[in-house]
Amino acid sequence: MEQIKKMMHENKIKHSEVEYTGEKCDGCGRDLKIVQITFADGEVKENESGCICDRIKFVNDQQKKIKADAFAKASIMHGDYKEKTFDNYQANSDEQVQAAKKMRYYANHFDDMLSESNCLLVQGTFGTGKTHLAAAVRNQLRAQDYQVLFISLPDYVDKLKQGFKDLNQVHPIFKFAKEADLLILDDVGANRMSEWEVSELFRLVDARRNKCTIYTTNLTSEQFRSSQALYRVFSRMMEKAKAIVIDGDDYRMKGVK
Ligand SMILES: [Zn+2]
Structure with missing residues (x-):
């Protein structure tokens, strides 16, 4: 409005009209109006909203997008996992059909x-498509600007080890992993883990106690029980987790002789 007054004073605007639409803003309940401005040169401009909520929403959406992009950038997805969807998942067994259904839900x-x-x-053996389905969840939510960090445990551990000198600081990858809407x-358990790695895994799982996490693993619960430290991690992981077991044939080997 200040701007309109100034421009009127400078004679750029011939006149302005305000028309109330009879509707209220969903955000603040203010009456919505259309402001029609006629400029001195005959040009007419309409501003439909008349409410600042639209602009606040726009700024919030932009910020949400920038944050989501940062999590996408910090993610490590190999091969063509960014292209994986529920629709291009090929289920070859009833367990796989059920797993896809639950993860899509x-x-x-x-x-x-x-x-x-x-x-x-x-949980599933090598090649049952658990990473495909996890990637499909990630890709769907990433498109909606959720803050999703996708990373394998071996890559996470590598990141922790490499190039971070300041031991008093929290490692950036831990920060991402801790704060993501979805990790x-x-x-998990693809490589034999050292004592340090198991303790780092516990630290991460513990940091996400009230958050959403999807773990994929080829370890059976029996194998998680093989060491006390690992079992402690497993118990913490399972506090709020539903288990989805995928068996079926090794689907990456289908059609390969
Ligand atoms: Zn409003």
């Missing part, structure tokens, strides 16, 4: 999952 109802801090532990920690 998780992605489709993510706000509910967030409010209940629901987690998933996806997808792929391939």
Whole structure:
């Protein structure tokens, strides 16, 4: 309005009209209006909203997008996992069909999952497509600007080890992993873990107690029981996690002789 007055004073605006639409802003309840400005040169401009809420929403959406981008950048996805969707997942067994169904449900109802801090532990042998399904969840939610960090445990551990000198500071990858709306920690137990690695895993799982995490693993619960330290991690992981077990044939080997 100040700007309009100034421009009127400078004679750039011939006149302005305000018309109330009869509707109220969803955000603040103020009456919505259309401001029509006629400029001295005959040009007419309409500003439909008349409410600052639209602009606040725009700024918030932009900030949400910038944050989501940072989590996408910090993610490590190999090969073509960024292209994986539920539609291009090829289920070859009933377990795989069920797993895909449950994980799609998780992605489709993510706000509910967030409010209940629901987690998933996806267990299956090599090649059953658990990483594909986890990537599909990530790709769907990333497109909606959720803050999703996708990283395998071996890559996470590598990141922790490399190039971070300031030991008094929290490692950036830990910060991302701790703060994400959803952490997808792929391939838990894929490599034999050192004592330090198991303790770092526990630290991470513990830091996400009230958050949404999807773990994928080829370890059975029996194998998690093989060491006390690992079992402690497993117990913490399972506090709020539903287990999804995928068996079926090794689907990456399909059609390969
Ligand atoms: Zn408003």
